[in-house]
Every structure is written in C-alpha cells, then in structure tokens.
Amino acid sequence: MQRNIDELCIEIERRIKLFQEGMDENAHAYEIAELLEEVREQSKPRFIELLKSFPEDLKADVLAELSKSAQEDALEAIDAKELAEIIEEMDTDDAADIVQQIEEIDEVKAGEVLDEIDEEESKVIRELISYDEDEAGAYMQTELFKAYIDETIGESIKRLKEIKKVSGLDNAYHVFIVDNKDRFLGMMPMEDLVLHGPNEIYRNIIDREGALTVSIRPQDPIDKVIELAGNYNMNVIPVVDEWGILLGRITADDIYDLMEKQATDQIYGMAGVQEESEESENIIKAGKTRAFWLGINLVTAIAASVVIGFFDSTIQSIVALAVLMPIVASMGGNAGTQSLTVTVRQLALGDIDPTEAKRVITKEVLLSLGNGLIYAVVMGLIAYTWFDMPMLGVVIGLSMVINLIAAGFFGAMIPLVLKGLGIDPAVGSSVLLTTVTDVVGFFSFLGLATLILL
Amino acid sequence: MQRNIDELCIEIERRIKLFQEGMDENAHAYEIAELLEEVREQSKPRFIELLKSFPEDLKADVLAELSKSAQEDALEAIDAKELAEIIEEMDTDDAADIVQQIEEIDEVKAGEVLDEIDEEESKVIRELISYDEDEAGAYMQTELFKAYIDETIGESIKRLKEIKKVSGLDNAYHVFIVDNKDRFLGMMPMEDLVLHGPNEIYRNIIDREGALTVSIRPQDPIDKVIELAGNYNMNVIPVVDEWGILLGRITADDIYDLMEKQATDQIYGMAGVQEESEESENIIKAGKTRAFWLGINLVTAIAASVVIGFFDSTIQSIVALAVLMPIVASMGGNAGTQSLTVTVRQLALGDIDPTEAKRVITKEVLLSLGNGLIYAVVMGLIAYTWFDMPMLGVVIGLSMVINLIAAGFFGAMIPLVLKGLGIDPAVGSSVLLTTVTDVVGFFSFLGLATLILL
Structure with missing residues (x-):
C-alpha cells in the first residue's frame, strides 16, 4: 500500500528525531533516504523541499544514500554554497562521488562548489575525482586511523x-x-x-x-x-x-x-547494454548504446542471410528447409551461449585463465557434442516424421552436430582469446558467437541438403 | 612460466615457516593454498601427500581456501579421524561447509567424521548444515564476541x-x-x-x-x-x-x-546453466542441466518452425522471404534480450520492483520502438536494393517494428511477472522471450508478405 506524502512526512520527522539523538545514525539516514524516495515518486518539488529542510549533517548522510537519479535532482536544485557545506560533512569518498556527479550535470557549478569547500578537503576531492572510475583510487576514502x-x-x-x-x-x-x-x-x-x-x-x-x-x-x-x-x-x-x-x-x-x-557490467556487457547509460534518466542515452549493438547484430544477421541466399534454388525446390533451418541456428546459438556464459564468468572469478584454454575448450566441445548427438537424433526423427523424408532427418541431424561442436568450440574460445588480448571478454562476445553459430548452422544445413537431397 | 613441483615445494616450505611464526596467518594460508593448486595441476598424489604433511591448524586454514574441486580430492583422500581433527580447528561456518561436502561425496564418512568431533561442536555443525544453501543460516558462524x-x-x-x-x-x-x-x-x-x-x-x-x-x-x-x-x-x-x-x-x-x-546464479540462469552442476568435475552433471534447457529451446524452436510452415507456399513463390526472415527474428531476440537483461538485473539489485511495472514496460517499449524505427528504415532500404522489390522493404520494415515492440514489451514483462509470482526472473526467462520474438518475428514478416506481396 502506498503511503501519502503527509504520512511519509510524519515518519520522516520521527526518524530525524532518532537521528539527532545519535542512535544508529547510518541506519536512520538510509531509512530517511528510502522515505524521501517515496515522496519523490509522488512529488519532486516536495522531495527537494524536504531535503533542503534537513539539518546539514543529515543532508549529507541522506544524500549519500539516495539513488543516482534522486541525487541528480537534488544536486540540480541545491545551490553551490549549500552543496559545499553538505559536502564538507561527508567522508571523502562520498564527497568525491557527489562532486563528480555535479561535474556531469554542470561543470561550472562543480568548480564553484570546490572553491567554496575548505581548501585542504577540496584538494583531496580534486585528487580523488582525477582517478578513472575503473581505478581503485576513485573509491578510496582518506579518513582512517x-x-x-x-x-x-x-x-x-x-x-x-x-x-x-x-x-x-x-x-x-x-x-x-x-x-x-x-x-x-x-x-x-x-x-x-x-x-x-x-x-x-x-x-x-x-x-x-x-x-x-x-x-x-x-x-x-x-x-x-x-x-x-x-x-x-x-x-x-x-x-x-x-x-x-x-x-x-x-x-x-x-x-x-x-x-x-x-x-552488472558483465551481465550487461553480454547483452550489449551499458550500466552508465541505463541508470541515467535520459532514455536517449540508453537507446544509443543499445542501438550500437543492435546495429552490429544487424550486420551479422545480414551476413547469415547472405549464406542462406547462396542456397535459394535449393530452398525453392525443398521449402521444408526454410521451415527447419532456424532450429539448427537456434540450438547452436543456445548451446554456444551456455559455453560462452560459463567461460566468461569463470574467467571473471579467476577460476580459469587463458593458459588453461585447451582444457576449457575440450570440456565445452565435449559437452556440446554430447548434447548435440542427443538432440540430433531427436530432431532427425521429428523432421523425418513431419515431412516424411528420411534423408531430411539425416541432414538436420548432421548439421546440428556440426553446429553444436562449433558452438562449444567458439563459445569457449572467443572469451579466452579476448581475455588473452586484454579485451573484456563479456562485451560483444555473444554477438560474435551467434554470428558463428548462425553462419555455420545455415551453411551446414543448406549445404548438406544441397549435396544429399538434390 | 610454470614452476615445477620442487620449486613449488620450496616456496611452500618457506610459507609454512612464516605461517608458524604467526605472521599474517590468513594471508599465508591463502597463498599456500594457491601453491598447492599449482602442485595439483601437475600431480594429484603429490598434492594430497603435501597437504597431509602439514600441521593440523595449517591444514584447516588451507583446506578452507582451496577450490571446490581440490577440496573434493582432499576430502576423499583423508580418513574420517583426521578430517575430524582438521574440522575442529576450523571456524564453524567453514567446518559446516566441509562436512556438507563430505556428505555429498560419502554420507557414511560424514557421519563418522561428526561422531569423531567434540560433541558440542558437532551439534553446532549438524545445525548449520540443516539449513538450505539459500538460507542465511548456512553461512553463519557461531564464534563471536x-x-x-x-x-x-x-x-x-x-x-x-x-x-x-x-x-x-x-x-x-x-x-x-x-x-x-x-x-x-x-x-x-x-x-x-x-x-x-x-x-x-x-x-x-x-x-x-x-x-x-x-x-x-x-x-x-x-x-x-x-x-x-x-x-x-x-x-x-x-x-x-x-x-x-x-x-x-x-x-x-x-x-x-x-x-x-x-x-553467478543470475548470469548462469539466463543462459540455462547451473552453478552447482558446472563447478563439479563431473562433466555428465553439467551436461544434464544444459540438456534440459536445450530441450526446452528445441521445443520452442519447433514452435517457431510450425509458424513458418503455415506460410510454405508464400515462401515457395518468394524465396527472398526465407533469406530475410532470420534477420527479423534475430533483431527481435537481441533487442528483447537487452530489455530482459536490464529488467532482471535491476529487479535483483532492488532498483525496480513489480509495482513499477507500467513505468518499466513503457520505457522498454519506447526504447525498442525507437531503435526499431531506425533499423526498420535501414533494413527496408537494404531489402529493397538487394532484391529490387520496394514492397519487400516495406514488409520487412513493418515486421521489424512490430517485433521490436513485442521484444521491449515482453523483455520487461516476463521477468516482472515471474518476480510477481515469486519465481526467479533470471532462470528460463530468455527462452520464453526468444520464443515470443521468433514467433512474432516469423508470423508478422511472413503474414505481411502474404497479405502485401502475393
């Protein structure tokens, strides 16, 4: 059940009191942030107004706990002088994170904020934000004992x-x-x-x-x-x-x-999306990254279609081939994705490394081959019964075995090679893989059909 | 460069000395475990022999740090009485983990080990292993201040x-x-x-x-x-x-x-593989889980083929349709996987929940529609040029827009519904999704072609 803004405000009031009494400050800041997010869903102006009314130290703790899009709203609404005061209350790692976000929204404002902050702290923050977001330094905090x-x-x-x-x-x-x-x-x-x-x-x-x-x-x-x-x-x-x-x-x-x-980077990378684009409220930004990978997918899909085009006269004589060919490609893509996913993840966790390529590839090929043989027989029998053509069953069975061997081999090899070259094995590897399984699938199926059935 | 066993033994000796001097015990145990893994790659008997020669407390710390497959080897080779002594040196959470693994290998031996352990500790371990591996209790340790x-x-x-x-x-x-x-x-x-x-x-x-x-x-x-x-x-x-x-x-x-x-569960679930099956040395076990999802994929691929079969006479008159139809399905599958992945991950991180379904689905449909329109025009022009049939370009463009809308809609809806039903939205959702994008893709493309081109 959704609470209305007045109910939320009462609860926030109660939490602020607890926060100020010093009990479980972190816990209360997190919970106040959660309540504020609920207010924001119903009214952005009220959200800003409430946040602004908080005492300085609470503002700092709550701001650090807010979601990225709520933080963006707050950073836009609060002026540089006040932001500087809030940031001074924060741990250096949180402070650097906030300053970096202000920079993304408005570089001039970020400069003003840094000028307002105590000189020594501002120096530390400038240093922290100089690190790339993939570097350890970007996450360090200078406060310690x-x-x-x-x-x-x-x-x-x-x-x-x-x-x-x-x-x-x-x-x-x-x-x-x-x-x-x-x-x-x-x-x-x-x-x-x-x-x-x-x-x-x-x-x-x-x-x-x-x-x-x-x-x-x-x-x-x-x-x-x-x-x-x-x-x-x-x-x-x-x-x-x-x-x-x-x-x-x-x-x-x-x-x-x-x-x-x-x-998240790994999961998104394999699907051709990007965390930074997705978490922004700007739908165009997310759309652009996705469009990039969809574009590459279009090119590879056209390549697979060109392969089909070689066999247009074969298809014209036996239309059953057009009906069945997506099955071969789909099974290859699926088995290949299984091999790819396991290899990418185990590389990331350090369970395997490129020096073990031979063992990993052998395992994946064996697995794919085993399942390939089983489903080749199953699908062979189905195709034979469906179209009443025994040799069509043989063709689809054979091409499925060929495609699943390719799926296991490339599913393991692509990420191992990428990793060996120092490239992130998650990103783009699945597009590469399905290109292989589509091309091998269509070519082996239609090629064998041309040889055996015509 | 790979070190040979003698070199590794010298390094292990040195580390054992440091461990026994009490400096950085944890760090040394981890590093000795790493060295032992290298020995094991070259010779399993030497690995067991070395591990057995360690003092009891080091054995416990090293055993806890070994990879699961190395642990299995060790647990098979060491007898119940000695295992009990090693386990008594461990923290309760590690001890429970090891006993659970012995149980998986040999239930009788696990019982013997528990009988040998000090009664009170054995009671605690029995309680800890009674929790399911998805429950918090399975990971708790009873030692605390x-x-x-x-x-x-x-x-x-x-x-x-x-x-x-x-x-x-x-x-x-x-x-x-x-x-x-x-x-x-x-x-x-x-x-x-x-x-x-x-x-x-x-x-x-x-x-x-x-x-x-x-x-x-x-x-x-x-x-x-x-x-x-x-x-x-x-x-x-x-x-x-x-x-x-x-x-x-x-x-x-x-x-x-x-x-x-x-x-790992999320990444694997989306690809139809399972962590427990994959990390075991037993290739048959991994093959079985993968075969299950490949089998489901085969059924859905056949369903898509049945859709194609409805239009066999259309394909026979215009063979270009057979050439182009995988592109529509592939683009739908890809765009849908983008929506699915983002939704599954954001659900897992708690960034969205099923009550926000409307907002999430709207966003995903808009994103897919935007990219669908762009690539519909691109692909329409390509198809027109390739086969010199203007209306074929219109057909593929229209069907691509339809399929990408379906991709965005179902890519967001499937995991939201699964989550709402209390089912893990990662597992199997991608097979469900590609079924939809294949069926919608083939049906809209071939259906529109029958209506417009014939």
Whole structure:
C-alpha cells in the first residue's frame, strides 16, 4: 500500500528525531533516504523541499544514500554554497562521488562548489575525482586511523579520540601502522588494541605477531580490489602510492558496490547494454548504446542471410528447409551461449585463465557434442516424421552436430582469446558467437541438403 | 612460466615457516593454498601427500581456501579421524561447509567424521548444515564476541582474552550486546570499547548513544543478507532466532561469497546453466542441466518452425522471404534480450520492483520502438536494393517494428511477472522471450508478405 506524502512526512520527522539523538545514525539516514524516495515518486518539488529542510549533517548522510537519479535532482536544485557545506560533512569518498556527479550535470557549478569547500578537503576531492572510475583510487576514502610504529597504543588511542571529536571519523575498524614518513607497514584489527595494554609499542607487537601488509595502488583496476578482498578475506584494503606512502583505504561498503558493479557490467556487457547509460534518466542515452549493438547484430544477421541466399534454388525446390533451418541456428546459438556464459564468468572469478584454454575448450566441445548427438537424433526423427523424408532427418541431424561442436568450440574460445588480448571478454562476445553459430548452422544445413537431397 | 613441483615445494616450505611464526596467518594460508593448486595441476598424489604433511591448524586454514574441486580430492583422500581433527580447528561456518561436502561425496564418512568431533561442536555443525544453501543460516558462524548489557567493558574484554586463548576467535571486529537470556540488544564496533573507559557499563553506552539492532533470521533468504549489508553498509550481520536470541554472525568474507554466488546464479540462469552442476568435475552433471534447457529451446524452436510452415507456399513463390526472415527474428531476440537483461538485473539489485511495472514496460517499449524505427528504415532500404522489390522493404520494415515492440514489451514483462509470482526472473526467462520474438518475428514478416506481396 502506498503511503501519502503527509504520512511519509510524519515518519520522516520521527526518524530525524532518532537521528539527532545519535542512535544508529547510518541506519536512520538510509531509512530517511528510502522515505524521501517515496515522496519523490509522488512529488519532486516536495522531495527537494524536504531535503533542503534537513539539518546539514543529515543532508549529507541522506544524500549519500539516495539513488543516482534522486541525487541528480537534488544536486540540480541545491545551490553551490549549500552543496559545499553538505559536502564538507561527508567522508571523502562520498564527497568525491557527489562532486563528480555535479561535474556531469554542470561543470561550472562543480568548480564553484570546490572553491567554496575548505581548501585542504577540496584538494583531496580534486585528487580523488582525477582517478578513472575503473581505478581503485576513485573509491578510496582518506579518513582512517593511523598509528606510528614507535608510539604506544595509549598514545594512538588518545589521538583517535581527538580525531573522532574533530572530523567525525566513523567505522575505523583497523589501525594502519606507518613509519615517520607515512610509509605503510601493516594493519591490525581494533580488537588487538583492546587485547594489548596501552603501554605496548606497535613495533614490538609487529615484531612478535606480524601484521597484514597487503595493499593496493590507486591506479590498480577495481577488479584487483575485488580479488584481494575475496582472497585475503579483507573488509578494508589500504591504498598506498609507489613510494609505499599510505593514501587511504577502501572499505567493505565500497567493496560491495564494486562487486555489484562488476557483476552488472558483465551481465550487461553480454547483452550489449551499458550500466552508465541505463541508470541515467535520459532514455536517449540508453537507446544509443543499445542501438550500437543492435546495429552490429544487424550486420551479422545480414551476413547469415547472405549464406542462406547462396542456397535459394535449393530452398525453392525443398521449402521444408526454410521451415527447419532456424532450429539448427537456434540450438547452436543456445548451446554456444551456455559455453560462452560459463567461460566468461569463470574467467571473471579467476577460476580459469587463458593458459588453461585447451582444457576449457575440450570440456565445452565435449559437452556440446554430447548434447548435440542427443538432440540430433531427436530432431532427425521429428523432421523425418513431419515431412516424411528420411534423408531430411539425416541432414538436420548432421548439421546440428556440426553446429553444436562449433558452438562449444567458439563459445569457449572467443572469451579466452579476448581475455588473452586484454579485451573484456563479456562485451560483444555473444554477438560474435551467434554470428558463428548462425553462419555455420545455415551453411551446414543448406549445404548438406544441397549435396544429399538434390 | 610454470614452476615445477620442487620449486613449488620450496616456496611452500618457506610459507609454512612464516605461517608458524604467526605472521599474517590468513594471508599465508591463502597463498599456500594457491601453491598447492599449482602442485595439483601437475600431480594429484603429490598434492594430497603435501597437504597431509602439514600441521593440523595449517591444514584447516588451507583446506578452507582451496577450490571446490581440490577440496573434493582432499576430502576423499583423508580418513574420517583426521578430517575430524582438521574440522575442529576450523571456524564453524567453514567446518559446516566441509562436512556438507563430505556428505555429498560419502554420507557414511560424514557421519563418522561428526561422531569423531567434540560433541558440542558437532551439534553446532549438524545445525548449520540443516539449513538450505539459500538460507542465511548456512553461512553463519557461531564464534563471536558477546557482552552482557549489565557488565563493564573491562569485564567483557577480560573474557575476550580468555576466548581468544581457548577457541582462537579471529576477527571479532564487533561486540554483540545481549541480555541475560542471550537476547540480542545491539552491536558496536570494537573501536567504541577503546574510546570508552574499561569501567563503563554497556547499558549506559546504549542508553546514551544507541547501538545498531539490525539482524537477520537463519531462515531468511541469502538475498536479504546481501540487501542488508548493502543498505546499512554492514560488514557483519547478526543472526537471531524468532525469540531474539543471538545465534551467530555472517561476516564480510561470506557476504562477498554470497554476492558472487548471487551474480553467478543470475548470469548462469539466463543462459540455462547451473552453478552447482558446472563447478563439479563431473562433466555428465553439467551436461544434464544444459540438456534440459536445450530441450526446452528445441521445443520452442519447433514452435517457431510450425509458424513458418503455415506460410510454405508464400515462401515457395518468394524465396527472398526465407533469406530475410532470420534477420527479423534475430533483431527481435537481441533487442528483447537487452530489455530482459536490464529488467532482471535491476529487479535483483532492488532498483525496480513489480509495482513499477507500467513505468518499466513503457520505457522498454519506447526504447525498442525507437531503435526499431531506425533499423526498420535501414533494413527496408537494404531489402529493397538487394532484391529490387520496394514492397519487400516495406514488409520487412513493418515486421521489424512490430517485433521490436513485442521484444521491449515482453523483455520487461516476463521477468516482472515471474518476480510477481515469486519465481526467479533470471532462470528460463530468455527462452520464453526468444520464443515470443521468433514467433512474432516469423508470423508478422511472413503474414505481411502474404497479405502485401502475393
């Protein structure tokens, strides 16, 4: 049941009070954002009006939780000076994300916002937005709890208390240990501080117990962030530069987002759509990307038709061929997509790599061949009965086996070759594949028919 | 360059030493597992031999990090008594996972292993494996750091130190606050313990600052775990029963696994393959699942052929129709897959839901219609030029527009309806869709041709 705006406002009021009492701030910000989205569905002006009436810190937390299209509305409606104040309340990674979005809408406004922000923070944001959205640096946050190797736990905790008061560092979770030049030496979960006394020096703990030193460069691809997080079960990853200096950290919530983004990119890539185009409210943008892949599909479909054209006189003599030929192409396309999908996904998850090409291709060809043989017999019998032509059954059976072998082979090989060449194996591989299975399917079926039936 | 077994053994030796010195245990276990996988590629007996030679605690950590097929080899080769010892070293979630795998291979052996394990732990494992693999309970671990509402931070930390020594609780990260009946009252990051003095009572902190109370039931679907983790930016989720009693927690590394599993299920579901069948070494199992969907595809392809069969005399008079008809079907299938993929993925991410059906379908139909009009003109001109028949261009253009409208409509509607019925919208939806686009494509093209050209 849909709630009306007044009911939503009452609920929002109640949540704001809870937020201000300091209980579960994150949870409340998320829930207020959800309520605001409901208001926005019914009235955009009311949505903007409500958001503007919030206290500054709540505005920041809620803005970060809104959907991308709601954020766009808000960023357009709020002026540069106020945006600057909101952004100053945010963690640097969220702040950079918002500034980047303002830039996409209105570059001049983004410049004004950055000029209004405190100089040091604006410098950090400018640096973060300089990273490409496929680079780890774009997702890092510079707020973290740092301790020096030669200080005691007690000294560092005293500093943590100060930082918490001043900058509102949330969710520290780990202490990042550095030397006096800020070079990263290792990280420890907070619980280790509790377990050791306040007089213990970090150097002694590390000498005795070690500390995890895995880290990432800001220029590394986001796939590497996901790989590290999964392999080492890390819920935060330190980011260091080429001199080993600690720059920031990527936290679990960003790792979740990156994993979802990676999966969406793969799923969309195989279908010829693009995340950035789809999530914008601008339908023309989505249409353009889709049109690109549809255009390529048209070219390959015409290529398959040209193959059919070679056999027009055969079809004219035996019209049953026209009736049956889409079956051969369809089964090839389907079996090939199965092989392709498994190969693309296992490549992405690191379960296989191009050096194992021989094993993967053999497996896929065997699988396709096995199923090809079964359905060749089934379809052969159906065709024989349907058109009362025994040899037509033989032709469709044979061509189906040929096409399914091609499907398994190319379904595995196309993504392996693309990956080997450093190209994303998800994007466009399915158009390439169906071109192969259409051409092989039509050519083998009509070719064999010409040889055997005429 | 591939390393030979001797080189790998030297590297493994070195890592074992580092592991035993206690530095970065998790990191080393993961890296030793990677090295072992390389050994296994060259010689399975050497892989088993090496694994068996490891100290018990390392065996447990490494076994948990191995790939599923490597785990299967190990579980077959190691006897029940030794497996029980290894499992006792594991966290409960990993232990349950391993016992479940032993059960899949050899149920009698699994029973023996459980009998050998310490009674209390075996009870916990039996409970965990009773959950379905789509339920949150299957991924929870019972090791966690619990504090009572009326105790002081100091008292709880003293207990944590004891627990750490006895059971080796790693990565506590949070304190879970309960009442004297073990009912969950809220959680706090460890850093809050550092910030408050040891004499502070938990009740006072919660009264003042609140604590996050979001939790999940063991019977909840894993999709809910992913949703909560994303929405509330949680890197650990408490699991409670229907009386509110704290049972365990699901940690970030498991949430990563669940997110990957969810994405893989979606990608595979759309292609008609299944993760569990594909990741087993047993090629027959993978073949069977794939054969099922290929069989359904065969039935739908035959249905489309029956439609073509209605028009056999039309095709006989104008053989160009046979040449061009796959283009109409292919463009419909492609555009429909774009709509389907976007809808399935956005449903999965919670960006849209079935109540928004009208908006989503309108958007998809508009997008398909737009691109349909463009390519209808393009293809109409091509067909006209190719076969020198102006009206043939009109027929293919019209049928393409009709088929692309159907593609957009059904591409959005099929997953929305499936979701509304509580069925997974990823699985099988693409076979349903291509049936529609094939049938509509062939029927509109050949039907219009019969009406206009004959």
